[in-house]
Structure formats: C-alpha cells, structure tokens
Amino acid sequence: MQTNPNNTTTFSGQDLHLSYGGPMIVEGLTVTIPTQEITAIIGPNGCGKSTLLKALARILIPAQGKVEVNDINIHSQPTKEIARQLGLLPQNPRSPDAITVSDLIRRGRYPHQSIFRQWSSDDETSVDMALSLTGLTNFSERPIDELSGGQRQRVWIAMLLAQETPIMLLDEPTTHLDIAHQIEVLDLLKELAKRNNRTIVMVLHDLNLAVRYADNLVAMRDGKIKTAGKPNNVVTAQMIHEVFSIEAQILQDPVTGSPLCIPMMKST
Amino acid sequence: MITIALIFSAITITPILAGLLSNRREKDAGPFISNHVLGLTLSLILVVVIILISLRFGSLQITWEAAWNAIFDYDPTNQSQIVVRELRLPRTILGLAAGSCLAVAGALTQGITRNPLGAPGILGVNAGAAFAIVTAIYAADIVTPEGYVWFAFFGAAGASILVYFIAQFGNGGATPVKLVLAGVVVTALLGGWTTSLLILDLETLDEARFWLAGSIASRGTDEIAVLFPIIIIGLLLGVALGKQINILSLGEDIAMALGQRISLIRVVAGIVIILLCGSAVAIAGPVAFVGLAIPHMVRSLVGPDYRWILIYSLFLGPCLLLGADVIGRLVVRPTELQVGIVTAAAGAPFLIYLVRFTKLSDV
Numbered sequence: 001m002q003t004n005p006n007n008t009t010t011f012s013g014q015d016l017h018l019s020y021g022g023p024m025i026v027e028g029l030t031v032t033i034p035t036q037e038i039t040a041i042i043g044p045n046g047c048g049k050s051t052l053l054k055a056l057a058r059i060l061i062p063a064q065g066k067v068e069v070n071d072i073n074i075h076s077q078p079t080k081e082i083a084r085q086l087g088l089l090p091q092n093p094r095s096p097d098a099i100t101v102s103d104l105i106r107r108g109r110y111p112h113q114s115i116f117r118q119w120s121s122d123d124e125t126s127v128d129m130a131l132s133l134t135g136l137t138n139f140s141e142r143p144i145d146e147l148s149g150g151q152r153q154r155v156w157i158a159m160l161l162a163q164e165t166p167i168m169l170l171d172e173p174t175t176h177l178d179i180a181h182q183i184e185v186l187d188l189l190k191e192l193a194k195r196n197n198r199t200i201v202m203v204l205h206d207l208n209l210a211v212r213y214a215d216n217l218v219a220m221r222d223g224k225i226k227t228a229g230k231p232n233n234v235v236t237a238q239m240i241h242e243v244f245s246i247e248a249q250i251l252q253d254p255v256t257g258s259p260l261c262i263p264m265m266k267s268t
Numbered sequence: 269m270i271t272i273a274l275i276f277s278a279i280t281i282t283p284i285l286a287g288l289l290s291n292r293r294e295k296d297a298g299p300f301i302s303n304h305v306l307g308l309t310l311s312l313i314l315v316v317v318i319i320l321i322s323l324r325f326g327s328l329q330i331t332w333e334a335a336w337n338a339i340f341d342y343d344p345t346n347q348s349q350i351v352v353r354e355l356r357l358p359r360t361i362l363g364l365a366a367g368s369c370l371a372v373a374g375a376l377t378q379g380i381t382r383n384p385l386g387a388p389g390i391l392g393v394n395a396g397a398a399f400a401i402v403t404a405i406y407a408a409d410i411v412t413p414e415g416y417v418w419f420a421f422f423g424a425a426g427a428s429i430l431v432y433f434i435a436q437f438g439n440g441g442a443t444p445v446k447l448v449l450a451g452v453v454v455t456a457l458l459g460g461w462t463t464s465l466l467i468l469d470l471e472t473l474d475e476a477r478f479w480l481a482g483s484i485a486s487r488g489t490d491e492i493a494v495l496f497p498i499i500i501i502g503l504l505l506g507v508a509l510g511k512q513i514n515i516l517s518l519g520e521d522i523a524m525a526l527g528q529r530i531s532l533i534r535v536v537a538g539i540v541i542i543l544l545c546g547s548a549v550a551i552a553g554p555v556a557f558v559g560l561a562i563p564h565m566v567r568s569l570v571g572p573d574y575r576w577i578l579i580y581s582l583f584l585g586p587c588l589l590l591g592a593d594v595i596g597r598l599v600v601r602p603t604e605l606q607v608g609i610v611t612a613a614a615g616a617p618f619l620i621y622l623v624r625f626t627k628l629s630d631v
Contacts, residue, residue, distance in 0.1 A: 021439035059524040083527025090521040096572040103573065110515050111527040163526065 008035045008085070008166040008199055009070055011056075017064035018051050018223075024063070025051045026223040033216075035167075035199045038189065040214035042207055044244055048223040049203045050091065050171050056201065057088035057169045069167065083111035087165035091172050091203075093156050095144045101155050102140040105130055108162035123162075130161035134188065150181030157188065168192070170202040174209070182206070186213045207244075211235055211258050219243045235259035304576065307569070311583035315364075318590045322360040323352055326597045327604060355485075362484040362492060362551050363590040363607070365499055367558060369548035371585020372506040373541045374559025375566070375577050379513035380537045381444040384622075387560035391447065391538075392454040393545035394554035396427020398480060399458040406465050406472040414491045416479065420550035421495070425542045430454050432538055441531055442538075443520070482553040482608020484593055495547045502543035507582060509537055510575030517574065555608045557615030558589050564622060 011033040018026040026048045033039050033056070041049045054060035056067055058074050066073045074082050087108075095104060108130070109123040131137045134154040144152055153173060160168055173189070174182040190213055192198045204210040210217060211231040218228045221243050227234045236259075240248040246263050253260040324335040330348040337343065338352035370388060378386035388394070400423020404410040410419065434450035435442040466473045512533045516523045523530050548555070566580040589607065592614060596605035 054521075057525055059521055078527075079524075079529055080527035083525065086525070088521065088525035090519070090525075093522060094519055096517050097567075099572045103571075104518075107515060107518060108526070 011035055011069050013056055013067045015065035016055055016062050018055050018062055033201055036197045037215035038193045038200045039216040040210035041203045041218045042210050043220035047220045049220055053169055053171050053203050057086055058082055080111045085165055086167045087160045087163040089156050089160050089170045098143050100141055100143055101136055105159045105162050108159035126162045126164055130158040134158040150177055153185055167199045172203050207261050212256055231258055314587050315583055318587045319360055322590045322594055323356050325594050327602045358489040359484050361489050363593050364586040366548045366552040367586030367589030368582050369544040370559040371562035371581035372503055372578055373544035375563035375581045376506055376537050376541050378563050379517055379574055380534055381447055383448055388545040390451045392427035392431045392451050393424040393549055395455040395458040397424040397549040399423055399462045402462045402465050402476050405475045406469055417491055417550045421546040424546040424549045427454055428542045442534055479553045481606040482555040483606040484552045492551055498543050499547045502540050506540045507578045510578045513574040555611055557611040558585055561618050562588055
C-alpha cells in the first residue's frame, strides 16, 4: 500500500483523564504504544479498555491529558488529517441494510476525499488492495447481509485498510466469531503489522490469543495500567491474579513457546 | 432573492454533478451509471405524467385539449381553461414543491436519526406548525393564507429547534435516540396545547380544521412564492448532503473515526430539514406519510446509497403527493378529500407492509 511505513514514529497517551460525562473511568493514565507492532489491551470487563481505545482514536475527548501522534496533539489537528493517521473499528459495527461489500469499503476512503476530489485512482487502488488483502475480491458485489460473521468482520477490517492509516485501532475484533474465524482475523492483522508496518492496537478478551498474537501487552484494571511489556516478560501467575483476581498456572504454549494461561477452577 | 437562489444553485450543483460523474471511475461503474440514467429518466417521465393528470382530472370534467390549451394557448374566456389555469396549475405547483420537500426531508431525517420510522413529523415540525397557526387564529384572528405561511414556517422551525435544543443536553450531543425522544415530548406538549385551544374556541376550530387536514387546494402560488427560494436552497443542500449521510449512517464512532465532523453535519442536516419541512407544512399543512414512505420505496429500488436515495426522493415525492391529491379529487366527486387524509389512509397499510415484510433494522 502507499502508506509510508515511516509515517508514525511515536504514539502515546499522556495523563489521560477519561469519562463519559459521569464518573472518571480512567484517571491519569499514561501509555506509550510501540509503533509498527501489535499491542493488545487486556483486562476485566469495565476496566476502561474500550474507553482508552476510544480516547486513542480521538472519538472520546479527554477531560484532561492528550494523545500524541508523532509528538503532535491529535486534538489540535483537522479531523480528516487525523483520520488519515488513525483508523478505528469499533465493537459490533452496524452496516446499513443491503449495502454491498465494495460500497462499504469505499466509504473508508472518506478522509482522503473532498468536495472537489470525489473519487480518484488512488481510492480505487486502495479499495482493490483492501479487497485482495482480506480475500474478499470475489465477494465485492455481494450484500453484506448475506455473508457469514467472519466474512463480515473481514469487510469491516477491509474498510479500515482502505482508510490507509499507519495506525489501526480495533475494539474486540474477534467477538462473536468462532475459533476458526478468530484465528483468521488475527492472522490477517499479524500479517498487516509485519508486511505493511502498521501499528495495531486492539482490545482482546481472550488472554491466550492476546499473548500469542501481540508483540506488547497492556494489562488494565480499574482504569489503570497494571503492567505493560512483551508477553514473555509480563505474563505471570501473579500478574494474572492482580489483573483478573483469579488463580492460574502459566505453561509454555507448545505451538509458539509463548506463555499459556490455564485458569484454576474453584473446586480444584 | 431569486438571483441569490440561482447563484447558490450553481455553487451547490457543481460538486454534486462532479460526485455523480466520478462514479464512472468506480469499479463496474458502467451499468451502475446507465441504470441510474434510465431510472432518473423514468422518474422524470413519471413526474411529467402526474403533472398532466393533475391538470386534467378534478371535480370539473374537462378534456385533455382544454388542459393543454390552458397552459400553452390560454383562452381566458373558456371556463374549463380558467379552472386549469387558476386552480389546478397552482395546486400542481404547490404539490410538486410540498412533495419534494417532504420526501427529501424524510430521507434526511431517516439518515441522521438512523431510524426507519424517521419522518419529518418525528422532529415536531407538524405539531409546531399546527400550534403556531391555531394560536395565531385564536389570539390574532389571522385567517388569510398569507398570514398562515409564516406562522406555519416559524412554528415548524421553532418546534424542531426546540427538539434539537432539548436533545443536545447530556453526553454525546443530539444523538438519534435523544432526538426522537425529544421529538415525542415536544409533539405531545404542543399537541396538547393545540387541542385545548381548539376545544375552547369553536371559531378557531372552524378556521383551522381545513388547514389541519393537510391540503393543497384553494391556496394560490402568490402567497407561497416567498418560500420558493428557501425551498430551492433547501432541496439543493439536502441532495448535496448524500455523501455525508452515507458516512453518518455507519454509526457515530465510525463516522468520527473517518474524520467526519458529525455535530456539524447533524446541525446542517437539521437546518435543511427545518427549511424543507417548514416550507412543506406552510404550503400544505401537515401531510403525513410522504416523508416516511418515499425514502423507503426509493431505498428498496436503489439500495442504501443516500446520494441516490435523496435524488430519487426529490423526483418521486411529488408523484406520490400529487397522485394522492388527484385521488382525493376523484373519489368523492363533486366534493373532495384533502390530500392529507388520502395520504394518511394510504399510509396505514404501507406501515403494516413495512413492519411485516421488510427488515426495519437498519437504514
């Protein structure tokens, strides 16, 4: 793709205070996201993972603190300018009825367009590329309603790809997918991070998949970062206990060698 | 005023045309474009046919020849031609204007509220206009159409501004759900006030009841002419918003992530809806169903792309409204049914169809 892989050098949130108008969900959080790698945010329900992701994506304005891309505060830049840097796939996106695959993906080109530049050959190239990277070329004229859950999720990821942002943020991209589709989506993201130098940040529920696919883990609890770093270094029984309040044994994943978390049952 | 409208049209229409032509470069654009050329041509023919029917049919039976001559070879001594020229022509023009306003406003409302039952009425416009007119009749004895126009317009505008104002409190601004809820509240409030005035004062009821039924008969174009620049600006702006509504219809989070300034788009769309609905209600009174049904019909024909939904609504809205008006003229001859009654009667079965046979989930 035409994205300059060196576009993003730094990506961080500093002293973030976040709320939806009510109580503060995140207070004074600072996080540095390593660029051109996959970062997974994990933590129990309600710990502020999605809130943090929304703030990083600029769709939640921090009550205090700032998010910086390449040392520039994203809230001080025009919205379309940011949208060429940062893309977001929210949880459970809803597509308009009967929209076709290619129609939806084309809408991802919005930040690259203006009143006098409606549809260019760059747009066409990006959409074709997004279709082929996600293996959807043959489905391009099909209505999304007719596709399976896994295929649909790939369409949304393709829209994100067509946006051509060096940074991609995904909120639970594998929810409601069966194990085969989960692996398929995560493999695709891994491939993108590696081959196209994308910086990917995703919220994941499945701890073991997060460990396996992420280069970096950010573990949150109660609006704070408990620990962050390479999965091999940070995943320990004690960390699991601190974050999720469960007892667990850590084994070595026989496939990848990464840590594998086996939760204990109360009765054992 | 007219000059401003013309200049404005030129400015607005250029990007729309550019946008539509640039579709050629989209993949498989060949059949796509020619389908729409065919579709829009057919729509235009339908508009012309309905206009002719509207000029020809009514409680007074006249010939095609008389209808034709009334327009192109007017003989002011011929009684049939006078009827066409003085009654049916203005009525047809008003029907065209009100129909396109309602349909485009309806499509915009469905787009920004993401609500399949979205219709201009949902934002309180009809209730606001009725409230203003009934109050004007009651308090100021205003009984002329010239007087109604501005009361209806500003009543509708005031009510929807109030709805927006209430909806923007709290987290997230004027979200679709809050807009709908605020619309319900304002409609109920104004409706209660209107009803109590009508019950209290028989004279007011007598003056207002025809207006309240929704009608394009016995209103001249002269009183309404002041609204035409507003209507043209509103329609052009409305159709130009298609692409933005496409993005907004993906949901707030995605629209924001794509760099859209969603509050700005909501406000602009809101202003356009207010201009269009205010005009429509000032012209025809509260006419139900057109704003709801046309966008749905169009969507089932052309798919979910608002750039096309809005343009087709612009053409097909007048067809439905004028069609209903002609039916109203013919069913109880020699008197007439108001167009608002015909559309309301036709609306009930359509709503049932909508709920029963289509997926109402996402618009």
